[in-house]
Amino acid sequence: MSTNEISADLLVVGAGIAGITAAVEAAETGLSVILVEKRPYIGGKVAQFSKYFPKLCPPACGLEINIRRLRSNPLIRLYTMAEVSTNILNDSGKHEVNIHLKPRYVNNKCTACGECVKVCQGRRKNEFNFNMDETTCIYIPYENAYPQKYIIDKKNCEGRCCSKCAEVCKYGAIDLEDEGAVIPAVVDSIIWAAGWEPYDAKNLDVLGFGRFPDVITNVMMERLASPDGPTKGKILRPSTNEKINSVAFVQCAGSRDENHLEYCSSVCCMASLKHIKYVREQYPDAEVHFHYIDVRASGMLEDFYRSIQSDNKVHFHKGKVGKVTGSVSGKLIVHSEDTLTGKLIQNEVELVVLATGMKPSTAGLPIESSAIDKNGFISFNGSLSSQSSGLTGCGVITEPKDVASAVQEATGSILKAIRTIKRN
Numbered sequence: 099m100s101t102n103e104i105s106a107d108l109l110v111v112g113a114g115i116a117g118i119t120a121a122v123e124a125a126e127t128g129l130s131v132i133l134v135e136k137r138p139y140i141g142g143k144v145a146q147f148s149k150y151f152p153k154l155c156p157p158a159c160g161l162e163i164n165i166r167r168l169r170s171n172p173l174i175r176l177y178t179m180a181e182v183s184t185n186i187l188n189d190s191g192k193h194e195v196n197i198h199l200k201p202r203y204v205n206n207k208c209t210a211c212g213e214c215v216k217v218c219q220g221r222r223k224n225e226f227n228f229n230m231d232e233t234t235c236i237y238i239p240y241e242n243a244y245p246q247k248y249i250i251d252k253k254n255c256e257g258r259c260c261s262k263c264a265e266v267c268k269y270g271a272i273d274l275e276d277e278g279a280v281i282p283a284v285v286d287s288i289i290w291a292a293g294w295e296p297y298d299a300k301n302l303d304v305l306g307f308g309r310f311p312d313v314i315t316n317v318m319m320e321r322l323a324s325p326d327g328p329t330k331g332k333i334l335r336p337s338t339n340e341k342i343n344s345v346a347f348v349q350c351a352g353s354r355d356e357n358h359l360e361y362c363s364s365v366c367c368m369a370s371l372k373h374i375k376y377v378r379e380q381y382p383d384a385e386v387h388f389h390y391i392d393v394r395a396s397g398m399l400e401d402f403y404r405s406i407q408s409d410n411k412v413h414f415h416k417g418k419v420g421k422v423t424g425s426v427s428g429k430l431i432v433h434s435e436d437t438l439t440g441k442l443i444q445n446e447v448e449l450v451v452l453a454t455g456m457k458p459s460t461a462g463l464p465i466e467s468s469a470i471d472k473n474g475f476i477s478f479n480g481s482l483s484s485q486s487s488g489l490t491g492c493g494v495i496t497e498p499k500d501v502a503s504a505v506q507e508a509t510g511s512i513l514k515a516i517r518t519i520k521r522n
């Protein structure tokens with residue numbers, strides 16, 4: 099064991115809702131856990147959502163409870179801005195990995211007092227809000243981020259970095275020379291929980307994304323509706339910053355399409371139905387057009403769907419959208435065919451929301467290619483070789499799913515981990 103090598107029963111890669119759940123549940127059974135997250139904060143996509151379907155409660159509640167469980171458990175070692183490279187199964191059945199820590203340029207002495215922000219002159223696009231606004235180059239990813247610690251976007255402030263943040267920080271928390279680190283680790287079992295990324299809507303040029311500012315994606319809608327989002331929770335037309343009178347939801351934008359994502363992401367229908375509720379809360383009279391191939395709202399979620407169907411200003415159109423164009427009045431026209439009537443329709447609206455699907459974040463993970471299916475999801479769950487080598491996956495990395503299913507799978511994955519750990 100090299101001097102800085104660490105060890106644990108379990109390594110969890112990805113600290114979204116699935117990874118946090120797996121880490122906390124494992125630690126509460128007495129396992130030691132290393133939790134590795136590539137972003138500067140934990141929580142994954144759920145941290146970016148305004149509300150959860152079907153109850154429409156804020157995701158912060160569930161997340162905060164889990165973060166509290168995580169913080170109070172000494173068996174969990176959390177590394178943010180960290181990724182795992184190499185994964186070698188040694189002769190004693192343990193995994194040898196390297197954890198790469200990217201430089202944060204702010205150390206643990208940071209108290210999040212915010213004095214640095216007042217003097218920072220650089221600006222960067224805010225990826226937490228899908229680039230719909232900017233932050234200073236020294237920033238906290240979002241208000242309730244954990245860890246509650248600043249970070250410097252050195253790429254953006256380089257050349258114009260004034261170092262004033264370091265001058266005003268009375269705690270000595272700024273370290274502009276930070277180079278990151280590599281930590282070797284040995285673990286008995288690994289749970290991959292790296293989740294998903296939104297399918298890149300720039301690939302959908304016929305649907306107008308990137309050409310028309312009023313064509314946004316479903317994840318952008320979550321940020322627009324969030325009280326801590328770029329418009330402080332007001333759903334406004336990006337091109338004018340004015341209120342909206344009409345909106346179209348374009349389902350399966352790139353999904354169930356062999357040129358983009360072949361599969362159904364399973365949650366987009368429910369997410370868009372939830373977005374209709376967001377719109378209705380703010381605009382009681384707005385006209386809403388919902389373009390779908392099939393509405394997938396199974397089990398108890400069907401009641402949620404029915405509550406939206408009873409809204410007489412929500413118009414359902416069965417048929418895939420062919421294109422989105424601009425109109426002479428500066429609005430957008432959604433072109434589609436209504437397959438129930440066989441008629442071509444053109445709806446003029448002020449805002450278009452593309453329901454883009456979930457793409458698994460398996461790229462770059464040290465996993466053998468035979469364990470990744472043709473769509474990029476991990477598929478070794480249940481296979482004998484993965485059982486003997488102590489690997490499993492949970493959350494959207496194994497297939498598209500909602501939060502409740504991700505949490506259930508995370509809890510189940512612990513049993514698989516325990517089996518390997520006991521055997522070792």
Ligand SMILES: Cc1cc2nc3c(=O)[nH]c(=O)nc-3n(C[C@H](O)[C@H](O)[C@H](O)COP(=O)(O)OP(=O)(O)OC[C@H]3O[C@@H](n4cnc5c(N)ncnc54)[C@H](O)[C@@H]3O)c2cc1C
Nearest residue numbers: 112114115116136142143150151293294369493494500501
């Ligand atoms: C528009 C939209 C709205 C939705 N709304 C709801 C809803 O209201 N209710 C509901 O139940 N579900 C909803 N969902 C589904 C929900 O987003 C997923 O179920 C949930 O995000 C799954 O969590 P996860 O932990 O598997 O993945 P993620 O949330 O993606 O978390 C994965 C984590 O792993 C990290 N990571 C990625 N790669 C690496 C790496 N190489 N190394 C280390 N860390 C890595 C990521 O940074 C991230 O923090 C919605 C989905 C969409 C698209």
